[in-house]
Amino acid sequence: MILVVNAGSSSIKFKLYETNDKNSPLPIVEGLAERIGVDGALTIKIEDQKYEYNDRYDNHLMTVESILKHFKELNVIKNELDIEGIGFRIVHGGDKIVKPVELTDQNKQAVEDNIKLAPLHNPGALTAINAFQKGLPKAKLVGCFDTSFHQTMPAKNYLYSVPLKWYENHKVRKYGFHGISFDYITEKASQILNKNKNDLNLVICHLGNGASMCCVKNGESYDTTMGLTPLAGLMMGTRCGDIDPSIIEYMAKELNQDVYQLTNSLNKESGLLGVSKISSDMREVSKAAIENHDEKALVALEMYTQRIAEYILKFANQLEGKVDAIVFTAGIGENSFITRKLVIDKVHLLNLKLDNETNLREYDDYLEISTNESAIKIIKIRTDEELMICKETLKFL
Known part of the structure; x- marks a missing residue:
């Protein structure tokens, strides 16, 4: 199974896929944990059934542990080893990350380095990555970045008409976002148009x-x-x-x-x-x-x-x-x-x-x-x- 995570500073949105057919992964569970650090609320949907929990979540790690506990109670997984990979949506990878990457210590550092470019999004993603790494230590962690699809833009399109040293010293440039969606649509359109x-x-x-x-x-x-x-x-x-x-x-x-x-x-x-x-x-x-x-x-x-x-x-x-x-x-x-x-x-x-x-x-x-x-x-x-x-x-x- 593959777990896909989109995390914020006080929420974790997730979807679990069964991947027996690697060409057509099957979504089997989706959910949302929110109000992390306040009072906590978790919703898990399996087909037409919705399960709601009001566990207390002081932090992302407690939230991850709760999600996995309820997965077991609902017979979604037998144990943590069923989830072999976790894919994270991350907003900003700067200009160094140009494709999905395994979240090694070096690549996690890149997420942290780019907090100044995405102060509302990257901190929550990094916190969630660390929490899932502790909760599912055997799973492969992969980062997919909204900015990476746009790293193919030529300089004439990504540079601003400001002093060049702003780019050279402070990385001021066009990065673009929604790259995961644009990547998906490009693949899909290729199939549709043959x-x-x-x-x-x-x-x-x-x-x-x-x-x-x-x-x-x-x-x-x-x-x-x-x-x-x-x-x-x-x-x-x-x-x-x-x-x-x-x-x-x-x-x-x-x-x-x-x-x-x-x-x-x-x-x-x-x-x-x-x-x-x-x-x-x-x-x-x-x-x-x-x-x-x-x-x-x-x-x-x-x-x-x-x-x-x-x-x-x-x-x-x-x-x-x-x-x-x-x-x-x-x-x-x-x-x-x-x-x-x-x-x-x-x-x-x-x-x-x-x-x-x-x-x-x-x-x-x-x-x-x-x-x-x-x-x-x-x-x-x-x-x-x-x-x-x-x-x-x-x-x-």
Whole structure:
């Protein structure tokens, strides 16, 4: 079995896979431990059954021990040796880690070294890694990094037009995120289109509460929208995306706030929530815009979709017009038909034709939603980052 872990400072999200068929690992259990260090809550789902526990978790190690104890009680595992590998989703690997790695002491040090680049995410991941290492000492630990897929970007795309010594001395550059999802979608699109991954050109729109896009050239990341942090690029649920950096100095004077307070506002009070004044949830914003004709919600929806459309054109230009498909994925990309329609309607320089009926249709895995007249295929694909991490972890066993 392979356990896939996505950990934060006070939570551990997990999914357990059975891997008798290495090509098609089977998810058998998923769950979430939260409020670690407060009072503790654990939910474990097995098929349609949900089990809830309120054990006390003072730290991640106690949480891991509790998860394993309940796995045994529920007959998920006979003993700890059943779990041969653990794959961790880790946000930031810096510019040295370019692919999934075994979490040796050296590679764990890289996670720690990059805490300054991902202060909200890497500490929780590192704590969880150490806890699982103690709880499952025989298991192989593998790290899959959201940044590693983007390490193929050329310098002209990852460097900022700031003093070069900022990059040389302080590692200021575009790193990009959502790399595990982009990697999965690239593999999946290769199968769907029956095209060699090394010849595949895609524009991928990963649209969730956090959102980014990737320009995939010959199966590798060539450019992406997020930057040094996940704050850059597209307008998101609560994040601003690209703005004039001078706004920070201006508002610091206007509000008498420091850069930390303003950055918090740009991360948590901006985007769809900030403009609409309604919600960070696209479902609520689009409902208010379309059904209630709310002016602020309509502006937020127009801004959100306009920026995606403009990046589609930018990335198509970088691919010299040789685009095999435009892919929509993640929560909004997979499920919001109105977002997809508004985005495609705003791409005027490419001959894109959306099949409105297919765009509305339910689907499990993927569905092509363009007409035969469309110059580029448009596909909605359900991403599966956990499965990607499971498969990468299997390679190390």
